[in-house]
Amino acid sequence: MPEGHVIHRLADELTGVFAPGPVAVSSPQGRFSVEAAHLDGTVLAGAEAWGKHLFVDFRAPGAHWVHIHLGLIGRLTVGPVSPVQGQVRLRIENAGSVADLRGPQWCRLLTDEERQAVLATVGADPIREDADPERAWRAVHRSTRAIAVLLMDQGITAGVGNIYRAEVLFRARLDPLTPGNRLTRATWNGIWADLVTLMRRGVADGRIDTVAPEHTPEAMGRAPRVDRHGGEVYVYRRRGQPCLVCGTAVRETDLGGRHLFWCPRCQRRHR
Known part of the structure; x- marks a missing residue:
């Protein structure tokens, strides 16, 4: 399972490559298709990590946080636009780059209140400046x-x-x-x-x-x-x-x- 520094690097990479800009969002595998349709065409505002939790913020009405936990086998890769390979749960794409999520423990769409409920269970993250x-x-x-x-x-x-x-x-x-x-x-x-x-x-x-x-x-x-x-x-x-x-x-x-x-x-x- 990736340790916290890996998740923070992914958050920085997603923000650097996609934010703030419009993105296409899809679920080639189909398991996140309803949520992806809600986010498709919106602006990716940024991403941040709390421990091993990754939150991607989209400027969409209602639920707009994609909460990702890679677990033991999950992978999130960012690279040039390319054909879909394997079981991709979530794909984020702009004119030149794609981010593909495979095999996560969690990939779910949250409201602000639901995200806060998750954060209430998360301990102090030594990487974050606001850690307690x-x-x-x-x-x-x-x-x-x-x-x-x-x-x-x-x-x-x-x-x-x-x-x-x-x-x-x-x-x-x-x-x-x-x-x-x-x-x-x-x-x-x-x-x-x-x-x-x-x-x-x-x-x-x-x-x-x-x-x-x-x-x-x-x-x-x-x-x-x-x-x-x-x-x-x-x-x-x-x-x-x-x-x-x-x-x-x-x-x-x-x-x-x-x-x-x-x-x-x-x-x-x-x-």
């Missing part, structure tokens, strides 16, 4: 759940996925199983600040890089990481490999149905 870290801290501070679970809760920290979760906890030298209510405010402030830095860097660079300058391949004389997610990381998908800081083998376990990676020495168990 206090709201996230309150949820973490009163919970007995592990911090590794809390960071993946989209109602607390929106947009944080498995990679950012593992990496920010390593960078904080924090045991992933530490209960939220055992964190100090200073520790949480450090985690939040690091999420802001890393995730905004991800938007700018289009990849997730979390290692310090002294741990890059060039500095350490090691081969670059080869992974479809790209970027240099400390622990994510590095099970059994030596920690870049202490040399201990990185471990992996299942936590809440997701793979969790950590260094047992750098992130000593909470006692």
Whole structure:
């Protein structure tokens, strides 16, 4: 599932390519045809991301927000005008470009009130300037759940996925199983600040890089990481490999149905 920086990049791309201008809207697959007909020929005003939720704003009467959640297999691609290929749920088109949405978890048309109801369930997004870290801290501070679970809760920290979760906890030298209510405010402030830095860097660079300058391949004389997610990381998908800081083998376990990676020495168990 794409992490928050990917959704923010898509929002920026849609806005840059299509807004503000008239667009043709269609549903070649047919599953969004009624809604597409309502939007066809209107102006695409812009797009924005809140965590892993993408909202595309059209200047149409009544319902005018297309709410997209890519889920595990969804893809949204923007490129030159071309024939439809595959099962395209939603197509947005202007004179030179098309955006095609395939396989989303959600693609639905919302009113202003319905969009606000969705946003009420979404946590603080570290990429957004209007994020409320206090709201996230309150949820973490009163919970007995592990911090590794809390960071993946989209109602607390929106947009944080498995990679950012593992990496920010390593960078904080924090045991992933530490209960939220055992964190100090200073520790949480450090985690939040690091999420802001890393995730905004991800938007700018289009990849997730979390290692310090002294741990890059060039500095350490090691081969670059080869992974479809790209970027240099400390622990994510590095099970059994030596920690870049202490040399201990990185471990992996299942936590809440997701793979969790950590260094047992750098992130000593909470006692």
